[in-house]
Amino acid sequence: MNFGIPLAERMRPSVLNELLGQGHLTGEGAVLRKAIIQGHIPSMILWGPPGSGKTTLAHVIAESTGVPFYTLSAVSAGVKEVREVIGLAEKKAGTILFIDEIHRFNKGQQDALLGAVEKGVITLIGATTENPSFEVNSALLSRCQVYVLNPLETNDLLHLLDMAIRKDEWLGTKKVVLKETEALLRLSGGDARKLLNLLEIVVDALDSPSDNKKKKPAEIIITDESVMRIAQQRIALYDKSGEQHYDIISAFIKSIRGSDPNAAVYWLARMVEGGEDVKFIARRMVILASEDIGNANPTALVLATNTFQAVNLIGYPEARIILAQCATYLASSPKSNASYMSIAGALSIVKRTGDLPVPLHLRNAPTKLMKDLDYGAAYQYAHDFEKNFVEQEYLPDTLSGTKFYDPGENLREEEIRKFLRNRWKDKYGY
Numbered sequence: 001m002n003f004g005i006p007l008a009e010r011m012r013p014s015v016l017n018e019l020l021g022q023g024h025l026t027g028e029g030a031v032l033r034k035a036i037i038q039g040h041i042p043s044m045i046l047w048g049p050p051g052s053g054k055t056t057l058a059h060v061i062a063e064s065t066g067v068p069f070y071t072l073s074a075v076s077a078g079v080k081e082v083r084e085v086i087g088l089a090e091k092k093a094g095t096i097l098f099i100d101e102i103h104r105f106n107k108g109q110q111d112a113l114l115g116a117v118e119k120g121v122i123t124l125i126g127a128t129t130e131n132p133s134f135e136v137n138s139a140l141l142s143r144c145q146v147y148v149l150n151p152l153e154t155n156d157l158l159h160l161l162d163m164a165i166r167k168d169e170w171l172g173t174k175k176v177v178l179k180e181t182e183a184l185l186r187l188s189g190g191d192a193r194k195l196l197n198l199l200e201i202v203v204d205a206l207d208s209p210s211d212n213k214k215k216k217p218a219e220i221i222i223t224d225e226s227v228m229r230i231a232q233q234r235i236a237l238y239d240k241s242g243e244q245h246y247d248i249i250s251a252f253i254k255s256i257r258g259s260d261p262n263a264a265v266y267w268l269a270r271m272v273e274g275g276e277d278v279k280f281i282a283r284r285m286v287i288l289a290s291e292d293i294g295n296a297n298p299t300a301l302v303l304a305t306n307t308f309q310a311v312n313l314i315g316y317p318e319a320r321i322i323l324a325q326c327a328t329y330l331a332s333s334p335k336s337n338a339s340y341m342s343i344a345g346a347l348s349i350v351k352r353t354g355d356l357p358v359p360l361h362l363r364n365a366p367t368k369l370m371k372d373l374d375y376g377a378a379y380q381y382a383h384d385f386e387k388n389f390v391e392q393e394y395l396p397d398t399l400s401g402t403k404f405y406d407p408g409e410n411l412r413e414e415e416i417r418k419f420l421r422n423r424w425k426d427k428y429g430y
Contacts, residue, residue: 007171007200008193011164012056014063020160020192021152022053032147036064041096043117043124045132045141048149051191054127057149058098061125067094074104075275075316079112086116095122102126103135104277106315110137117143151190158185160192161199175219176203183227198231205230248274249284252327256285257292261331268320268327278319282308285326296336296410303329336408345404356396389423403428 013019016026016033025032035041041061046054062069070085077099089095097113099105116122117140124144128135132146152160158181165176184202188195199222206220248270255263271281282304289304307326311319365375380390393400407413407420407430421430 006197007164007168008196010168010170011160011196013060016060016064019053019057019060020156022057022149025147025149026057036061039065041065041123042145043122043143044145044147045102045126045128045136046147046149047128047130047132049151049190050129051188051193051195052149052151053192054149055098055100058096058125058127062096062098065094065096067096067123068092069096069098071098071100074099074101074109078315079109082109082112086112086121089116089122096125097122098125098127100127101129101277103128103130103132104315106313107137108313109315110140114140114143152192154185157188157190157192157195160195164196164199171200171203174203174207177219177221179221180224180227181222183224183231184222187227187231198227202227202230249276249281252281253284253288256288256327256331257335259331259333259335261328264327264331265324268323272316272320272323275316278311278316278323279308281323282311282326285323285330289330291340292335292337293330293333294336294339294408295413295416296334296408297412300330300333334410334412336410336413338406338408338413342405349399349402349404353398356398359393359396361392362394391424391427401427403430 016036019026024030026036027033046057048054058071059069068089070088072081072085082097085095085097089097099113102110113122113124117124124140126132126136126144132141136144161178161181161184165171165178184195184198188198202222203220206222206226248267252264252267252271255267268281286301286304286308289300293300303326307322310322314322360374361376361378361380363370363375365371365377371377380392382388382390384390395402407417417430420428424430
């Protein structure tokens, strides 16, 4: 195809003036630019969306200062690798350690950095797409400056495309004509790395004999149609976990919902192998446990919640075992979306009917005036009655008898249905 190095890497800026879209940090007179020029680099967290230039900025800082520079990915590195770099840094003053996706480090891994950052053995640059207030422990965060990177704007991305076509050594040998750019911009989602790598894939495909009858086409004309067609065929080549990210999590969730533990664990393996964030996977299972299983098996939500907590503490590679246990359990559980449908129905009624008044007997009466107005006066305390139940109205008058929760057809919810029918007789039609 070309030189074996992705276009995004070949086009990575090496000096401050080549950075796009982050003028508030690196423009003339900006705080980070001053720090870089003066050589006083603080430990920092770079927070911004994918492809906004976090990794590039870290490399530019290293190039500008000329100090030893080490890179680790939180997806694959652990405490051992962190300590190895710290050991090297103790022999080389001013060492910068760049950790990509630092939000994926668990507490123990982040704690391993703390002493070295505090003593100035390393200057830490962490990159994250997640809010560091939630994903970086407070002790480490307090020792770092947080710099927020903005999403690249359309003009920045178009400039990047133009620059790549004009300046890249491989693309420069082609006659690339950007007739349409909407598909390139939409598929890349504002991510400069994805944009450049997609451009390269499209040019390579249009330049191949299978896509063009000519051996060397005079012009390579890029249209929205050609981008969509080629991307659908070869999307996995330019971002293993990006474009497929949503398709694979969708297949995973639908497999669990469809009670197929074999398919669920396959799609889980795809995500684990691709380095997907363990918290993202676990978070989706917590939602599914309530949305698709609910009261058919309430233990599912307990297990999913504990899974989220456990994988957050442990991280890869061991987290795969816990994720697999939860996924297979959820897939093998009876299913019900009755709770999900109940809140959807209630929200629909609320939007349609507005703020209906709370019945007088259900109102709180903290003051004498409210008591004088009979707030709560007619309320009947359920525990004063046989079986801890007394029939009274709990909905606004205009909604009396409206059923939002309709138990599903499964063993546990049939018991719930029987309980509610026994209490409410025919009022709700249970």
